[in-house]
Every structure is written in C-alpha cells, then in structure tokens.
Amino acid sequence: MEMKRSVIASILLFVLIGPIYGQMFYPKHAITKKYHLIKFAATWHGALSHCHSIGMHLVSISSQAENNRITKQLKDEGYGGGRIWTSGTRLSDDVTWEWMGNGKRMNFTDWGKGQPSNDHNSEKCMEIYGSYKWNDCSCDRKNYFICEQDLIEYQYCTN
Known part of the structure; x- marks a missing residue:
C-alpha cells in the first residue's frame, strides 16, 4: 500500500511540475526575419555564397505580407529600384x-508582367527589379542582393 502511494505521489508531482520544468529548459520561441540589403554586385551564385559565409541565407519570400515588408524596407532605405537577387531559382x-534559401517550392509569386519569360532558355534565377516585381534572368548577371537572418526570440515562463 505504501509503495502504491509513493507511485501515485510521484506521478502527481511529475504532472504538476513537468510543465514548469519544460518551460525552464525548453522555452517557447518565435522566429522572426531580418533583411540586409548588400550593396555590392555579385552573380546569383556569388550572392548565395556570400550570405552563407556570414551565417545568413539569400532571401526567400513566402507570402504577400513578407513581399510587402521587403518592398517597404527597400523604399525606406532609399533604394529606388534596380536589380536585387533573391534565392528564387529553377x-x-x-x-x-x-527558393534555394529555404529549399521550398514557390507557392506565392509576384512576377512582373510577362514574367517569367525565360529569354533564350537562359533565365534560371530570380531578381526583384525596378517596379519591385519579380523577373527571371541569367544567374551570371551581377546584382545587389538581400541576405535573410533568422532571429529567435525566446519566451520564458515568468510564474
């Protein structure tokens, strides 16, 4: 009988303290993204390599909200257009x-009119161009690019 009480007490203690222990050592977290416009021209492969060398990824855009955020940041930083690499590729x-940056298939797109056009069957990489729309182009072109940084925000139990 005494052993049965001990087992029941242990189970109750685990059920009551387990969630608190879990919050202390395995906190909830959220991942947010920060975007860095790199203002030197590189080929698509060079841009991909540079972002990786500084612990980031060439930008992947998965939603209209994210696309809008990137466009707003480019405008706020005074970047009036031009050509900017993303990790989009075929x-x-x-x-x-x-998206080479995260390995996922493109589900959201914001191609410019008539794009992707694949001129001369040589346009296999994706850029953001003048009107902040997407364009396919040769991976050998030299463009500025955006590196994406994942920021992890932890939420600890405060009770």
Missing part, C-alpha cells in the same frame, strides 16, 4: 521555381 530541374 536550376534543380529547369522547370520548377523554388
């Missing part, structure tokens, strides 16, 4: 557009 199978 290099893997020559057909499917995907």
